[in-house]
Amino acid sequence: MSPTVRSKREPTPQQRRNRKLGLICTAVFCGMVGAAYASVPLYRMFCQVTGFDGTVGRAEAAPVAVSNQAVTVRFDANTRELPFTFTAEQTSQEVRLGETKIAFFRVVNNSDKPVTARATFNVVPEQAGGYFKKLQCFCFNDQTIGAGQSVDMPVLYFVDPKFAEDFETRGKREITLSYTFFPATDAPAATPQS
Template sequence: MLVRLALFAVAMFGFGFAMVPFYRAICDVTGLNSITKRDSVPTNTQVDTSRWVTIEFDANTRGLPWSFAPGSRSMRVHPGELVHVVYEVRNQSQQVIVGQAIPSYGPQIAAGYFRKLECFCFQKQQLEPGETRQMPVVFVIDPLLPKEVATVTLSYTFFELNAATPAAGSGKVSG
Protein backbone atom coordinates (compact mmCIF):
# COMPACT_ATOMS: atom_id res chain seq x y z
CA MET A 1 0.00 0.00 0.00
CA LEU A 2 2.69 2.42 1.10
CA VAL A 3 4.85 1.56 -1.88
CA ARG A 4 2.01 1.70 -4.36
CA LEU A 5 0.79 5.08 -3.13
CA ALA A 6 4.32 6.47 -3.07
CA LEU A 7 4.86 5.27 -6.64
CA PHE A 8 1.59 6.93 -7.60
CA ALA A 9 2.80 10.21 -6.10
CA VAL A 10 6.09 9.96 -7.99
CA ALA A 11 4.17 9.21 -11.18
CA MET A 12 2.04 12.30 -10.66
CA PHE A 13 5.22 14.35 -10.19
CA GLY A 14 6.32 13.07 -13.58
CA PHE A 15 2.89 13.83 -14.98
CA GLY A 16 3.39 17.50 -14.09
CA PHE A 17 6.44 17.51 -16.34
CA ALA A 18 4.71 15.42 -18.99
CA MET A 19 2.23 18.26 -19.34
CA VAL A 20 4.98 20.34 -20.99
CA PRO A 21 5.37 18.30 -24.22
CA PHE A 22 1.67 17.51 -24.09
CA TYR A 23 0.85 21.22 -24.06
CA ARG A 24 3.22 21.83 -26.98
CA ALA A 25 1.61 19.02 -28.95
CA ILE A 26 -1.90 20.35 -28.29
CA CYS A 27 -0.85 23.82 -29.38
CA ASP A 28 0.70 22.46 -32.56
CA VAL A 29 -2.28 20.33 -33.48
CA THR A 30 -4.82 23.04 -32.84
CA GLY A 31 -2.66 25.80 -34.26
CA LEU A 32 -2.83 27.83 -31.07
CA ASN A 33 0.23 29.85 -30.16
CA SER A 34 1.69 29.20 -33.60
CA ILE A 35 3.83 32.32 -33.71
CA THR A 36 6.77 30.42 -35.13
CA LYS A 37 4.95 29.27 -38.25
CA ARG A 38 5.75 30.95 -41.56
CA ASP A 39 2.97 33.24 -42.66
CA SER A 40 1.60 32.78 -46.16
CA VAL A 41 0.21 35.49 -48.40
CA PRO A 42 -3.56 35.62 -48.03
CA THR A 43 -5.38 34.04 -50.95
CA ASN A 44 -7.60 37.05 -51.30
CA THR A 45 -5.25 39.94 -51.98
CA GLN A 46 -7.92 42.42 -52.98
CA VAL A 47 -7.44 45.59 -50.96
CA ASP A 48 -10.56 46.33 -48.97
CA THR A 49 -10.71 50.11 -49.25
CA SER A 50 -14.03 50.28 -47.45
CA ARG A 51 -12.46 49.87 -44.04
CA TRP A 52 -9.55 51.17 -42.03
CA VAL A 53 -7.57 49.29 -39.44
CA THR A 54 -5.25 51.04 -37.05
CA ILE A 55 -1.98 49.22 -36.53
CA GLU A 56 -0.03 50.09 -33.39
CA PHE A 57 3.64 49.20 -33.08
CA ASP A 58 5.27 48.40 -29.81
CA ALA A 59 8.85 47.53 -28.93
CA ASN A 60 10.34 46.17 -25.71
CA THR A 61 13.66 44.81 -24.55
CA ARG A 62 14.17 42.53 -21.66
CA GLY A 63 17.45 42.14 -19.89
CA LEU A 64 19.71 43.59 -22.55
CA PRO A 65 21.09 47.11 -22.94
CA TRP A 66 19.60 47.92 -26.33
CA SER A 67 17.36 50.71 -27.41
CA PHE A 68 14.61 49.45 -29.63
CA ALA A 69 11.84 51.48 -31.25
CA PRO A 70 9.54 51.38 -34.27
CA GLY A 71 9.81 53.99 -37.00
CA SER A 72 6.24 55.04 -36.38
CA ARG A 73 4.01 54.42 -33.40
CA SER A 74 0.86 53.69 -35.36
CA MET A 75 -0.63 53.86 -38.84
CA ARG A 76 -3.99 53.47 -40.51
CA VAL A 77 -4.12 50.90 -43.29
CA HIS A 78 -6.66 49.12 -45.46
CA PRO A 79 -6.87 45.34 -45.06
CA GLY A 80 -5.08 43.69 -47.99
CA GLU A 81 -2.66 46.57 -48.41
CA LEU A 82 1.09 45.83 -48.33
CA VAL A 83 2.61 47.77 -45.43
CA HIS A 84 6.23 48.55 -44.55
CA VAL A 85 7.48 49.62 -41.21
CA VAL A 86 11.05 49.87 -39.96
CA TYR A 87 12.22 49.09 -36.45
CA GLU A 88 15.49 50.50 -35.23
CA VAL A 89 17.67 48.78 -32.68
CA ARG A 90 20.90 50.09 -31.16
CA ASN A 91 23.40 48.39 -28.90
CA GLN A 92 24.17 50.89 -26.14
CA SER A 93 26.70 48.75 -24.32
CA GLN A 94 30.42 48.19 -24.84
CA GLN A 95 30.04 44.52 -25.64
CA VAL A 96 28.96 42.43 -28.58
CA ILE A 97 25.52 41.10 -27.77
CA VAL A 98 23.32 38.62 -29.58
CA GLY A 99 19.59 39.05 -29.23
CA GLN A 100 16.43 37.70 -30.72
CA ALA A 101 12.96 39.19 -30.92
CA ILE A 102 9.64 37.47 -30.32
CA PRO A 103 6.40 38.93 -31.66
CA SER A 104 3.01 39.03 -30.03
CA TYR A 105 -0.30 40.45 -31.10
CA GLY A 106 -3.27 42.11 -29.47
CA PRO A 107 -6.07 41.27 -29.60
CA GLN A 108 -5.04 37.67 -29.81
CA ILE A 109 -7.68 36.89 -32.40
CA ALA A 110 -5.88 39.18 -34.86
CA ALA A 111 -2.73 37.06 -34.80
CA GLY A 112 -4.03 34.71 -37.47
CA TYR A 113 -4.80 37.59 -39.85
CA PHE A 114 -1.52 39.40 -39.45
CA ARG A 115 0.56 38.05 -42.36
CA LYS A 116 4.18 39.11 -42.10
CA LEU A 117 6.05 38.68 -45.37
CA GLU A 118 9.30 39.96 -44.02
CA CYS A 119 10.24 40.03 -40.38
CA PHE A 120 13.24 39.93 -38.12
CA CYS A 121 11.56 37.84 -35.51
CA PHE A 122 13.29 34.62 -34.45
CA GLN A 123 16.47 35.69 -36.21
CA LYS A 124 19.69 36.14 -34.33
CA GLN A 125 20.80 39.73 -34.34
CA GLN A 126 24.42 40.27 -33.40
CA LEU A 127 25.24 43.90 -32.66
CA GLU A 128 28.72 45.36 -32.15
CA PRO A 129 29.12 47.97 -29.41
CA GLY A 130 27.21 51.08 -30.45
CA GLU A 131 25.97 49.52 -33.68
CA THR A 132 22.58 50.59 -34.99
CA ARG A 133 20.51 48.41 -37.26
CA GLN A 134 17.32 49.09 -39.21
CA MET A 135 15.03 46.13 -39.52
CA PRO A 136 12.07 46.17 -41.89
CA VAL A 137 8.77 44.44 -41.36
CA VAL A 138 6.49 43.92 -44.35
CA PHE A 139 3.00 42.67 -43.71
CA VAL A 140 -0.52 42.41 -45.02
CA ILE A 141 -3.63 42.45 -42.90
CA ASP A 142 -5.84 39.65 -44.18
CA PRO A 143 -9.12 41.20 -45.42
CA LEU A 144 -10.91 38.39 -43.60
CA LEU A 145 -9.98 40.05 -40.29
CA PRO A 146 -13.19 40.09 -38.25
CA LYS A 147 -15.10 43.33 -38.62
CA GLU A 148 -15.11 44.16 -34.92
CA VAL A 149 -11.32 44.40 -34.81
CA ALA A 150 -10.46 48.02 -35.56
CA THR A 151 -7.06 48.19 -33.88
CA VAL A 152 -4.27 45.65 -33.98
CA THR A 153 -1.12 45.91 -31.91
CA LEU A 154 2.12 44.31 -33.05
CA SER A 155 4.57 44.03 -30.21
CA TYR A 156 8.16 42.80 -30.29
CA THR A 157 10.30 41.95 -27.33
CA PHE A 158 14.05 41.47 -27.65
CA PHE A 159 15.66 38.85 -25.43
CA GLU A 160 19.32 38.20 -25.02
CA LEU A 161 20.55 34.93 -26.46
CA ASN A 162 23.24 32.70 -24.94
CA ALA A 163 22.88 34.24 -21.53
CA ALA A 164 21.13 33.06 -18.46
CA THR A 165 17.83 34.76 -17.83
CA PRO A 166 18.14 37.94 -15.77
CA ALA A 167 19.89 37.01 -12.59
CA ALA A 168 17.46 35.92 -9.92
CA GLY A 169 17.49 38.37 -7.10
CA SER A 170 17.94 41.38 -9.28
CA GLY A 171 14.17 41.76 -9.17
CA LYS A 172 14.32 44.26 -11.98
CA VAL A 173 12.42 44.31 -15.22
CA SER A 174 13.63 46.57 -17.94
CA GLY A 175 11.48 47.81 -20.77
Protein backbone atom coordinates (compact mmCIF):
# COMPACT_ATOMS: atom_id res chain seq x y z
CA MET A 1 0.00 0.00 0.00
CA SER A 2 1.25 3.39 -0.86
CA PRO A 3 0.96 6.34 1.58
CA THR A 4 -1.73 8.88 0.86
CA VAL A 5 -0.34 11.97 -0.79
CA ARG A 6 -1.98 15.24 0.12
CA SER A 7 -2.50 17.86 -2.48
CA LYS A 8 -0.58 21.08 -1.90
CA ARG A 9 -3.81 23.07 -1.97
CA GLU A 10 -5.62 21.12 0.72
CA PRO A 11 -4.84 22.63 4.16
CA THR A 12 -3.89 20.43 7.06
CA PRO A 13 -6.15 20.29 10.14
CA GLN A 14 -3.63 22.51 11.97
CA GLN A 15 -3.76 25.12 9.17
CA ARG A 16 -7.58 25.09 9.25
CA ARG A 17 -7.55 25.70 13.03
CA ASN A 18 -5.04 28.52 12.59
CA ARG A 19 -7.16 30.17 9.87
CA LYS A 20 -10.29 29.86 12.00
CA LEU A 21 -8.49 31.39 14.99
CA GLY A 22 -7.16 34.18 12.76
CA LEU A 23 -10.67 34.98 11.48
CA ILE A 24 -12.06 35.01 15.03
CA CYS A 25 -9.27 37.35 16.20
CA THR A 26 -9.87 39.66 13.22
CA ALA A 27 -13.62 39.75 13.89
CA VAL A 28 -13.05 40.51 17.58
CA PHE A 29 -10.56 43.26 16.70
CA CYS A 30 -12.96 44.85 14.18
CA GLY A 31 -15.81 44.61 16.71
CA MET A 32 -13.70 46.33 19.38
CA VAL A 33 -12.69 49.17 17.03
CA GLY A 34 -16.35 49.64 16.03
CA ALA A 35 -17.43 49.66 19.67
CA ALA A 36 -14.78 52.28 20.49
CA TYR A 37 -16.06 54.60 17.76
CA ALA A 38 -19.70 54.04 18.72
CA SER A 39 -19.21 54.38 22.48
CA VAL A 40 -19.37 58.20 22.70
CA PRO A 41 -22.58 58.69 20.70
CA LEU A 42 -24.19 55.66 22.35
CA TYR A 43 -23.24 56.92 25.83
CA ARG A 44 -24.59 60.41 25.00
CA MET A 45 -27.85 58.89 23.73
CA PHE A 46 -28.12 56.66 26.83
CA CYS A 47 -27.57 59.66 29.13
CA GLN A 48 -30.14 61.80 27.31
CA VAL A 49 -32.77 59.06 27.41
CA THR A 50 -32.23 58.08 31.05
CA GLY A 51 -31.01 61.35 32.60
CA PHE A 52 -27.93 59.47 33.82
CA ASP A 53 -25.14 61.63 35.26
CA GLY A 54 -27.37 64.70 35.34
CA THR A 55 -27.89 64.76 31.58
CA VAL A 56 -30.93 66.75 30.55
CA GLY A 57 -33.41 65.16 28.15
CA ARG A 58 -34.95 66.71 25.07
CA ALA A 59 -38.69 66.97 24.62
CA GLU A 60 -40.91 67.64 21.62
CA ALA A 61 -43.72 69.21 23.63
CA ALA A 62 -44.44 70.39 27.15
CA PRO A 63 -46.76 68.34 29.37
CA VAL A 64 -50.44 69.22 29.38
CA ALA A 65 -50.79 69.16 33.17
CA VAL A 66 -49.07 71.68 35.42
CA SER A 67 -48.65 70.81 39.08
CA ASN A 68 -49.04 73.16 42.04
CA GLN A 69 -45.69 71.89 43.34
CA ALA A 70 -42.74 74.10 42.46
CA VAL A 71 -38.96 73.88 42.45
CA THR A 72 -36.29 76.54 42.24
CA VAL A 73 -34.05 76.24 39.19
CA ARG A 74 -30.64 77.88 39.60
CA PHE A 75 -28.42 78.72 36.64
CA ASP A 76 -24.65 78.43 36.34
CA ALA A 77 -22.46 79.53 33.40
CA ASN A 78 -18.77 78.73 32.81
CA THR A 79 -16.16 78.80 30.05
CA ARG A 80 -13.05 76.73 29.38
CA GLU A 81 -10.12 78.10 27.35
CA LEU A 82 -12.21 80.78 25.63
CA PRO A 83 -12.06 84.59 25.53
CA PHE A 84 -15.75 84.69 26.47
CA THR A 85 -17.72 86.28 29.25
CA PHE A 86 -20.62 83.89 29.76
CA THR A 87 -23.36 84.63 32.31
CA ALA A 88 -26.91 83.65 33.14
CA GLU A 89 -29.29 86.61 32.86
CA GLN A 90 -31.16 85.34 35.93
CA THR A 91 -29.66 83.54 38.90
CA SER A 92 -32.77 81.43 39.54
CA GLN A 93 -36.40 80.89 38.59
CA GLU A 94 -39.33 79.45 40.48
CA VAL A 95 -41.04 76.90 38.21
CA ARG A 96 -44.10 74.75 38.80
CA LEU A 97 -43.70 71.14 37.70
CA GLY A 98 -44.89 70.87 34.10
CA GLU A 99 -44.74 74.64 33.50
CA THR A 100 -42.73 75.86 30.52
CA LYS A 101 -40.13 78.50 31.35
CA ILE A 102 -37.52 80.41 29.38
CA ALA A 103 -34.10 81.39 30.70
CA PHE A 104 -31.53 83.58 28.96
CA PHE A 105 -27.77 83.33 28.92
CA ARG A 106 -25.46 86.01 27.53
CA VAL A 107 -22.13 85.34 25.89
CA VAL A 108 -19.65 88.08 24.95
CA ASN A 109 -16.64 87.41 22.73
CA ASN A 110 -13.83 89.52 24.22
CA SER A 111 -11.37 88.78 21.41
CA ASP A 112 -10.68 90.61 18.16
CA LYS A 113 -11.72 87.67 15.94
CA PRO A 114 -14.71 85.33 15.61
CA VAL A 115 -14.66 82.28 17.88
CA THR A 116 -16.59 79.04 17.40
CA ALA A 117 -17.54 77.21 20.58
CA ARG A 118 -20.00 74.65 21.89
CA ALA A 119 -21.87 74.55 25.19
CA THR A 120 -22.42 71.40 27.19
CA PHE A 121 -24.73 71.11 30.16
CA ASN A 122 -25.68 69.05 33.18
CA VAL A 123 -28.14 69.13 36.07
CA VAL A 124 -27.57 68.74 39.80
CA PRO A 125 -28.81 66.70 41.60
CA GLU A 126 -28.06 64.04 39.02
CA GLN A 127 -31.36 62.25 39.71
CA ALA A 128 -33.21 65.32 38.36
CA GLY A 129 -31.61 64.95 34.90
CA GLY A 130 -34.30 62.58 33.69
CA TYR A 131 -37.05 65.06 34.60
CA PHE A 132 -35.47 68.30 33.40
CA LYS A 133 -36.51 68.60 29.74
CA LYS A 134 -35.40 71.09 27.09
CA LEU A 135 -37.73 72.21 24.31
CA GLN A 136 -35.20 74.61 22.77
CA CYS A 137 -31.52 75.04 23.58
CA PHE A 138 -28.26 76.44 22.18
CA CYS A 139 -26.30 73.48 23.54
CA PHE A 140 -24.50 70.86 21.47
CA ASN A 141 -24.54 73.09 18.39
CA ASP A 142 -21.49 75.07 17.38
CA GLN A 143 -21.97 78.78 18.02
CA THR A 144 -19.80 81.28 16.18
CA ILE A 145 -19.61 84.58 18.05
CA GLY A 146 -18.13 87.52 16.16
CA ALA A 147 -15.30 89.67 17.49
CA GLY A 148 -16.63 91.82 20.35
CA GLN A 149 -20.15 90.48 19.76
CA SER A 150 -22.68 89.92 22.55
CA VAL A 151 -25.40 87.30 22.06
CA ASP A 152 -28.41 86.38 24.21
CA MET A 153 -29.17 82.67 24.08
CA PRO A 154 -32.51 81.25 25.28
CA VAL A 155 -33.27 77.91 26.87
CA LEU A 156 -36.91 76.81 26.85
CA TYR A 157 -37.47 74.09 29.46
CA PHE A 158 -39.80 72.40 31.94
CA VAL A 159 -39.51 69.99 34.86
CA ASP A 160 -41.63 66.88 34.35
CA PRO A 161 -44.37 66.51 37.01
CA LYS A 162 -43.13 62.93 37.61
CA PHE A 163 -40.21 64.60 39.44
CA ALA A 164 -42.44 64.77 42.54
CA GLU A 165 -43.30 61.06 42.37
CA ASP A 166 -39.80 59.55 42.10
CA PHE A 167 -38.44 58.42 45.47
CA GLU A 168 -34.96 59.76 44.51
CA THR A 169 -36.23 63.29 43.75
CA ARG A 170 -39.32 63.53 45.93
CA GLY A 171 -38.85 66.36 48.44
CA LYS A 172 -36.02 68.01 46.51
CA ARG A 173 -36.85 71.65 45.91
CA GLU A 174 -33.81 72.90 44.03
CA ILE A 175 -32.21 72.04 40.68
CA THR A 176 -29.08 73.63 39.21
CA LEU A 177 -28.69 73.81 35.43
CA SER A 178 -25.03 74.35 34.54
CA TYR A 179 -23.61 75.23 31.11
CA THR A 180 -19.95 75.28 30.10
CA PHE A 181 -18.67 76.70 26.79
CA PHE A 182 -15.67 74.89 25.26
CA PRO A 183 -13.79 75.60 22.04
CA ALA A 184 -15.38 73.67 19.17
CA THR A 185 -13.20 70.64 18.46
CA ASP A 186 -13.01 71.28 14.73
CA ALA A 187 -12.40 75.03 15.04
CA PRO A 188 -9.03 76.64 15.81
CA ALA A 189 -8.68 77.80 19.41
CA ALA A 190 -8.75 81.55 19.99
CA THR A 191 -6.37 83.34 22.28
CA PRO A 192 -7.69 85.89 24.74
CA GLN A 193 -6.88 89.55 24.23
CA SER A 194 -4.25 90.97 26.54
